[in-house]
Amino acid sequence: MIMEKVLAAAQPYLLGKSVRDLVIGVSLIGCQLDNGDIGVSYVLRDDLPNGCSDFPYAQEVIGKPASEIARWIISGSEDLQRAIAASVLTAASCGQNIPDDDPSGMLFGIRVHPGDTVGMVGMIGHVARQISKSVKELIIFDKGISLHGGDSMIHPMEEQPKLLPACDVVVLSGTTTINNSIDPLLAMCGKAREILMVGPSTPMFPEGWRGSGVTRLAGSWWDKGHKEEIFKSISLACGVSYLKKFMQKKVVDVKKF
Structure with a gap:
């Protein structure tokens, strides 16, 4: 684990x-x-x-x-x-x-390309809006939204094993460490060159994440x-x-x- x-x-x-x-x-x-x-x-x-x-x-x-x-x-x-x-x-x-986040630079310091497919687990509205302007496709999963009627932007949770392995960049909510989904999610993201964990729940201990595939932590x-x-x-x-x-x-x- x-x-x-x-x-x-x-x-x-x-x-x-x-x-x-x-x-x-x-x-x-x-x-x-x-x-x-x-x-x-x-x-x-x-x-x-x-x-x-x-x-x-x-x-x-x-x-x-x-x-x-x-x-x-x-x-x-x-x-x-x-x-x-x-x-x-x-x-x-x-x-x-x-270090503090640099709001004047790239989003959380990651570089995305126009041909990228980006996966997001846990809807983070302002991040989704910023990323979607710069990439080929943004694929969003959010259990809470899916359970309560969904949104046209949100993909069904059962599609994660099919869609996440194709993503070049993945953004994970820090809450994935709370609901016990982090290990299986990381196993699906082997192709991703960047895996970013975002949000106040993110446990900001870089040493512990080395070798996991997570490349960047963005917390508060x-x-x-x-x-x-x-x-x-x-x-x-x-x-x-x-x-x-x-x-x-x-x-x-x-x-x-």
Whole structure:
């Protein structure tokens, strides 16, 4: 499992830290470690239990060692538990010297060509709009959209094994590390010269991704001076676009870090 390697790479930044605070909203999860660093991850609602569900593990997080909670990215029994782990990992990643994104250059530093076929797993609207102008074909998969009636742009999930192997570039949402789809997806992307992982849930530990096929990580850090505003907004069901004013976008080339 690739997440075993990522978790091992994260250990130096997790050890000795604990979870100071946690908030679970409808769309996002926020975590603060005891050194003040903040991580945010997405809530994947589609596969959560129906009804008045109880998630007792969430009540246990605050005060626990960060390394123990981060382990849930592998051992978690459902998407919400793994998403909590993802928020811990993104907070811990702030201990590294990862460069800021350069918005004036190529999208996340990747070069696409007019003849390229690009695959995207997890609809990321602004990225899709930018890429689609420059390539031959953009193939998008999104489980949530497909489950709820779909969109003419979205391909059925069952077409992934047929279409992803033909892609020159693949963009994966960081949530693929939460729903246990990352390993089979990477196995389908053997042709791709670039595999980019994007979004706040992306675990930004380049060393752990080496040899996986992932070439670039594009995630987010958060202004810990605005922790109360970030957590309050998450508790009131905000999405990531509402938090952009507190976001610091980060991009790293896995091979060069």
